[in-house]
Amino acid sequence: MNRNKVAASCLLLLHHALIASADTDTKCCNALSQVPSLTDKVYYPDTEEYQGRVKSIWSSSAALGPWCFVLPQSAEDTATVIQTLVRNECPFGILSGGHSDFPASNSVKEGVTIDFGRMNQTGYDPEKKIASVGPGCSWQSVYETLEPFGVTVTGGRAGGVGVGGFITGGGNSFHSTSHGWACDNVQNFQVVLADGTVVNANADEHNDLWQALKGGSGNLGLVTRFDMHVIEFPDPKKPNIWAGVAEYELSAADDLTAAYVDFVENNHLDKNSSTMLYWAYTHSARSLVVRVAMDNTVDMAHPPIFDRYLNTSGLISTSLRSAPMYEITVEFDLGQPEGLHNIWLTGTYKNDPRVIKFAADKYEELIAGKLAGLVAHDSELVTLCSMFPLTQAMIEHGRANGGNSMNLEAKSKGENGVLFLASLSIKGAENEAIALPIMKRWQDEVDAYATLLGINWNWRFLNYAYTGQDPITTYATDKIMVASRNYDPDMVFQRLRRTGHRILA
Numbered sequence: 001m002n003r004n005k006v007a008a009s010c011l012l013l014l015h016h017a018l019i020a021s022a023d024t025d026t027k028c029c030n031a032l033s034q035v036p037s038l039t040d041k042v043y044y045p046d047t048e049e050y051q052g053r054v055k056s057i058w059s060s061s062a063a064l065g066p067w068c069f070v071l072p073q074s075a076e077d078t079a080t081v082i083q084t085l086v087r088n089e090c091p092f093g094i095l096s097g098g099h100s101d102f103p104a105s106n107s108v109k110e111g112v113t114i115d116f117g118r119m120n121q122t123g124y125d126p127e128k129k130i131a132s133v134g135p136g137c138s139w140q141s142v143y144e145t146l147e148p149f150g151v152t153v154t155g156g157r158a159g160g161v162g163v164g165g166f167i168t169g170g171g172n173s174f175h176s177t178s179h180g181w182a183c184d185n186v187q188n189f190q191v192v193l194a195d196g197t198v199v200n201a202n203a204d205e206h207n208d209l210w211q212a213l214k215g216g217s218g219n220l221g222l223v224t225r226f227d228m229h230v231i232e233f234p235d236p237k238k239p240n241i242w243a244g245v246a247e248y249e250l251s252a253a254d255d256l257t258a259a260y261v262d263f264v265e266n267n268h269l270d271k272n273s274s275t276m277l278y279w280a281y282t283h284s285a286r287s288l289v290v291r292v293a294m295d296n297t298v299d300m301a302h303p304p305i306f307d308r309y310l311n312t313s314g315l316i317s318t319s320l321r322s323a324p325m326y327e328i329t330v331e332f333d334l335g336q337p338e339g340l341h342n343i344w345l346t347g348t349y350k351n352d353p354r355v356i357k358f359a360a361d362k363y364e365e366l367i368a369g370k371l372a373g374l375v376a377h378d379s380e381l382v383t384l385c386s387m388f389p390l391t392q393a394m395i396e397h398g399r400a401n402g403g404n405s406m407n408l409e410a411k412s413k414g415e416n417g418v419l420f421l422a423s424l425s426i427k428g429a430e431n432e433a434i435a436l437p438i439m440k441r442w443q444d445e446v447d448a449y450a451t452l453l454g455i456n457w458n459w460r461f462l463n464y465a466y467t468g469q470d471p472i473t474t475y476a477t478d479k480i481m482v483a484s485r486n487y488d489p490d491m492v493f494q495r496l497r498r499t500g501h502r503i504l505a
Contacts, residue, residue: 028090028112029068035080041118043069053115054107057098058160059342061432062105066093066113073118075224079196081114082222086194086492093499094218096135097162100500101342101423102467106165108498116164119224124149130187133226135164143326150236152325153228154182157276157293159329165500167226168217169462169471170406172388172419174241174295174325175231178271180397182228183214183404190225194492198224203402212483214404215475217462218500219493220483234298242302243295243328244320252314253279253290257356259308260292260387264351264416268393270305272298276388279360281368283381288368293332294320337380340425341432345443346464346471348390350455351416359420359446360385366442367424374434380427390417407476411459420446421464462501472501 033042043050050069057063072078085092091111093104098117100106107113116136122145123132131153133142140159146152154173156166171182179185188202189210201210213220233239248256260277267273276293296303299322302310319331349355363385375381395412398404422443426435450456460471472480480503484491494504 024090025067028085028088031084031088031090032068032070032081032112035084037077037080038070038072038084041071041073041077043071053095053113053117056117057095057107059099059101059105060339060429061103061341061343062098062100062107064093064103064107064109066108066111069095069113069115071115071118075190075192075198078114078192078222078224079198082192082194082492083196085112085496086490089496091496091498094164094222094497095499096164097138097160097166099161100165101344104499105467106499111498114222116224122146124151124230129230129232131228131230133163133228135162135223135226137163139163139166140326140329143324143329146230147239147324147326150233150239151230152233152239153230154179154185157329158333159326160333163226164223165217166463168213168215168223170215170404171463172461174243174274174297176394177267177274177389177391178297179231180394180401181214181404181406183406184397184401185229186210186214186226187229188227189213189223190227191221191223193221194488194490206487207402208479209483209487211403212405212480214398215406215462216480216483217472218497219472219480219503220487221493231297238299239324240299240322241295241297241325241328242299242320242322243293244318245331246292246294246309246318246320247316248290248292248312249314249316250288250290252312253360254357255312256290256292256309257353257360259312260356261351261353262308263305264389264391264418266305267389267391267416270303271393272296272300273303273305274389275306275309276386277356278384278386279363281363281372281381281383283372283375283379286372288364289316295328340380340382340427341429342426343424343432343436343439343466344464345422345439345466345469346461347420347443347447347450348411348457348459348461349418349420349450350457351389351418352453352455354453355420355446355450355455356387356418358449359387359422359442362442362445363422366438371435371438375426375431376428379431380425381431382425384421384423386421386423388419388421390419392416405476405479407474408459411457411474417457419461419464422446465501467501470501472503477503
């Protein structure tokens with residue numbers, strides 16, 4: 001066959017592939033639109049609703065435009081959606097609150113996005129002390145709804161974070177030390193399985209699915225309601241916490257690191273207090289500072305466990321105060337401007353000042369140094385080098401509350417740890433492309449150093465993990481795989497789902 005014939009054959013194959021793709025596009029979205037109960041819930045690219053749903057996605061990196069969005073309003077709608085997609089072999093994504101960072105984390109380009117944005121109600125049963133939360137809620141709305149009742153739940157520290165992905169990935173909250181991960185506080189999951197069956201997964205019904213969903217992400221079904229145990233404020237008429245952020249000069253970093261390590265080792269003595277230590281660089285200010293987030297969930301001002309922080313010299317400012325939790329979570333959103341691209345990478349290590357100092361030094365060298373000199377000077381650039389406690393006091397709740405799939409009992413080996421998050425927000429896809437290899441180098445070097453010291457847990461927190469970090473492989477994979485075989489034998493959520501972290505690539 002001569003070159004012209006080869007070229008013609010290739011063009012013909014490409015033409016057929018494009019037609020097949022277009023046919024699939026039309027077939028899948030039209031199949032949904034033709035279901036009477038879904039007709040007014042399917043949105044195409046030429047509609048304002050579609051454009052609004054793309055814009056609702058927090059990270060521009062993740063704001064992919066699918067063939068169409070479908071917005072179910074109930075478990076029954078959701079069952080119809082998944083049955084229709086499976087029947088037509090349609091690829092799909094799952095969008096809850098839309099607060100993930102990487103491409104295809106919560107929407108798809110080639111496929112249909114199941115968008116839970118309309119399932120955003122929170123209810124409360126004061127007799128059972130259970131809050132029922134929709135997957136499309138933001139934690140800000142959940143806290144505001146529950147506040148008049150004098151109760152709250154183990155939700156996100158940042159109000160804009162969505163419910164669905166946060167809980168099914170684990171969920172780290174203000175209350176993690178006192179009550180465990182958010183997933184450990186789910187009394188019941190209402191789940192739509194791949195065949196459209198609606199089940200309740202709890203300690204008594206479908207217990208294996210209940211445990212696997214606590215960390216199993218979107219691998220097992222579509223969660224349409226989370227029934228959560230509530231936490232009562234000491235004074236229901238004053239549902240406040242004491243919290244805020246203290247900012248320090250960079251010269252205070254070593255003392256603050258020592259204070260942080262000490263806090264982690266003693267957190268079990270004050271389970272109502274938690275912290276976050278982070279270095280921050282903004283391109284607009286061209287400066288690097290160290291910040292400490294502090295909170296006490298029973299509204300105790302200046303608890304003794306924070307004395308070492310507060311006695312450290314170099315304090316620039318502080319926002320510590322007593323305030324409603326939903327007000328604190330607005331501050332902890334960190335005020336990111338709209339339209340930025342985001343990169344998050346994570347690792348977990350034994351609580352050791354050496355790895356914290358190494359991560360901070362590399363951050364200053366690679367991010368505040370090298371990267372800041374490469375991006376356009378008019379660009380938005382906000383980067384953080386963050387450390388969160390990961391203590392046995394937090395981990396033990398998993399077993400006590402019926403078991404989860406996060407695998408931390410095995411990975412931690414009885415030690416306290418530090419959860420490291422390398423994060424970046426930047427303007428422009430071209431700057432994101434410059435930043436990504438530098439961010440990955442930073443994370444890889446911290447991992448390698450921790451491994452050299454023998455303190456790398458080799459565990460990735462799913463809520464913070466970037467694509468390719470494969471956090472599911474560090475969780476209790478066997479438990480999740482068994483549940484997948486039991487409840488999704490045709491592997492719909494591995495074959496057709498295109499978003500998030502999957503069991504199988």
